[in-house]
Amino acid sequence: MRVTCLSIVTSMPENSLRANRSAQHIAMTMSVAASPFPLRRFSLEIKIGINGFGRIGRLVARVALQSDDVELVAVNDPYITTDYMTYMFKYDSVHGQWKKNELTVKDSKTLLFGDRTVSVFGMRNPEEIPWGEAGAEYVVESTGVFTDKEKAAAHIKGGAKKVVISAPSSNAPMFVVGVNEKEYKKDIDIVSNASCTTNCLAPLAKVLNDKFGIVEGLMTTVHSITATQKTVDGPSMKDWRGGRAASFNIIPSSTGAAKAVGKVLPALNGKLTGMAFRVPTVDVSVVDLTARLEKAATYDEIKAAIKQESETNLKGILGYTEDDVVSTDFIGDCRSSIFDAKAGIALNGKFVKVVSWYDNEWGYSNRVIDLIRHMASVA
Template sequence: MTALALNGLGRIGRLLVRRLTATQPGALGAVNDPAPMDQLVHLLRYDSVHGPSREPIEGLTEGGQDFLLLGGRRVPLFHAADPALIPFPAGTRLVVEASGRFTRKVDATRHLKNGVSHVVISAPSPDADYTVIAPVNGSGLDLARHRVISNASCTAHATAPMLKILDDAFGLDHAGMSTVHVVTNDQRLLDLPHKDLRRARAAFLSIIPTTSSAFGALHRVMPDLPPAFDGVALRVPTLNVNLVDVVATLHREADAAALNAAYASAVAGSWKGLVDLAPPHAVSSDITGRAESVLMDLDLTMTLGPRFVKVFGWHDNETGYAARLCELVLDLAKQV
């Protein structure tokens, strides 16, 4: 397997490290993050949402070089702020860009040096060579042409199957989406300047309407979506698990029973493991830790007219996204 490196130990980067350590302990060859090692080790060990790491995580400095001890395996830890200055080990071919700072192609390509051939951005990118949601458009990924790859967003990964299953079963004439979304680190804990004046307000004191990067990613991944497909994100004062609300006008008539049957069939068929059904009477905390892209809440399915419908899906915005990212990079590491 190709040597894999990671830049950025934020929310998703740390969950990716945990997942790789538990499932493919030899896959990760190096990590970079500017923060001090002791802080990074502490945040890898303990998480306020997902609990303590199940695998042992330690830090070690030897000969002036920091290392992470992940499940007993030594992984070099670098602290460069500029991707072009990260001394990833020889043989590194694939880098996961998870810092949140280098989402544009011109910035992400700074990793493409010293043998690194491909970069996967763990966020939407406005100009990546390819935006992939593997079950929907993975077959179009061409590693000879696509060197900077975006893994879209957590909301896009949840919404894409909701739309695709509807479209395959009934056809889509019009569609829109809103997401009830947890707070993120791109909001202010207390009122403080921000280019988005709503995100400038205290995150835990209001419902904060804002934009979502998922819409651009979804249009890139699903070019046959209705052109006007759009919506809004409502940031709410919780820490984990989002609820996606899709409203659509279908090409063919369907009642709630037919809609639910389509999702139940998908769960048992081609979408198994990626889409599941939420438990009855679910609330957001029931979904924490679930690795599926989306869990459909069939209790909430609505028909507002013969072809006008509303469906709802929950997703653990961190665990589910990290799972899809892990699957993608492990698959690519076998090919690049």
Template sequence: MTRVFINGFGRIGRTLFRQILTGDTGLDIVGINDIASLETCAYLLRYDSVYGPLPAEVVTGPGWIEVAGRRIAFSQQADLRALDLSGVDVVLECTGRATTRTVAEAGIDAGARDVLISGPSAAADATVVLGANDQDLGDARIVSNASCTTNAIAPLLRLLDLGLGIETAHVTTIHCYTGSQPTVDAPGPSPERSRAAAVSMIPTSTSAAAQVVGVLPEFRSRLSIAAVRVPCLSVSAIDAVIQTHEDIEQPVADFLKEALAESPLIGLTSDPCVSTDLRARPESLVLALPETMTTGPRQLRLLGWYDNEWGFSARMIDMARRMAARSGPLG
């Protein structure tokens, strides 16, 4: 069993907890750290506006949280170095603060073997997206799991490039609003990101543009990515227009069904779905076959859904297992 420690009990930290609690992940949560009130963290775990109430009893006590009879240590340290993390295989670093080396390596300084960061980080030893650049994991001890959108786009581009040959690609991510946006108009990092998140569709930038090229450098001059934030609480989408090198001879739906028949990363749906239908799907991306189009012999349009919290957390679990498997769990 891989021993993991969750640092940061926000959206991703709690989503990871739910998946590990209810699934056969091979991970054992040995501790949680968050500077917020223990009672508040327990309440937000018990009641979730996206995924609904947790199907288990949640109780708390001094320095611990107990869920479904499983008691887990809960600390409130601003600096992980104040804790003893000896015996921890992987710190799931979910604070959003691990953008400097000092913060990123704090878990290792506290005694853990590896750190997996739940977002882009230039401080990581490697950025790895499963299905895109798995081979880059190597023996990196501090790993970035990139972003949810990067996990949705990069494996798809790699698949299509290998199977059809991509000349150029443009991808628009249609992303639900997040905690980085204001609920009412307020000064922000850009004029459009200063507007109320749940009222308007908001054109903006995305870190996925640099992240995808970082894990797939061969796309540096072949790819553009745009983003629109939309007033939805969960589940995002990508709309991709692909120009292929050669004529597309096989029906695209048939190609996708064959190529993705056993893929745990990219799913398919033949149903006329809307975004809420894809909530809590574990794949990095679910392609909507009814939305697949071709224009002429070499232009392909694809629409794919992704639960930007649940699917991303599922990849963190996969990555944590892979990191621990390099030399076996410490426990």
């Protein structure tokens, strides 16, 4: 079967222009967005738990709760009560109110999503989270704290069978759906879903490298604000510029997203690096990849190659648009990377700049669930 990419399940206020633009765009993309790999029909739902109910944790929960083949059975977060968890889940400034089903608090340890029961824990130590008792086979580690294999392995001790880290990892195998997920083997228990930026860049780089060869490249991501930034100027000892007010500045920053492409595409190892600009927008980011090619090609040939892959092998992962779009047009887009044909440019046949958009929250959260689906399909 092919899994439809989940987008339209929430609703912004009807008088919101942003919501209207986003809804129009999502409606357009829904007809073409589907996961690129075939998945077996599961006789039972894939049961997942989420550790950390922040931006990604809550959105992964939204994706799971809309899915017929995935069941959210437990959430762990030691810092928020079930009442506040309900409020944070229901109301989202970017992605709108949750309207798929009624969300209620059954008691201090249980949430009800319609008739679905979700256990709530508040453990600081992952080893103590009773994933096994809750029935969670796959755990999404989305705290941003337990990102290496040794720390993430604590979830296995709590009864989970597999762990997906929703962040880059220093030593866990990294998989990007549409690029290298087929290399996953069933004996691998802990994996990383890489970063949202790597998920955007890798499919684009794969097409360029497969079709024309990449000699070397530099990436810049113009990235929306994230929760680690400061609302006003404050202390940030490791990154002084990162301590400046997020809503008032364009902030140069480091990123390992481009180098990480070499981990999922070994042919590009050592050929890419990059940096980031953090900008005062709340969601949607854009990758600018400037590359030197092995094989000369016109920009039209490059566009054609990307368009073909977006409609075939990478359908639902890599998108293509020739519209005059801006960032808010991609809020709620479930694809990893949407190539902007009008934004790129070529200096000559071997030196080209390509541009691709991504909803760094919603698109990435969809890929987390897609990776879990794939892992379950080979288990």
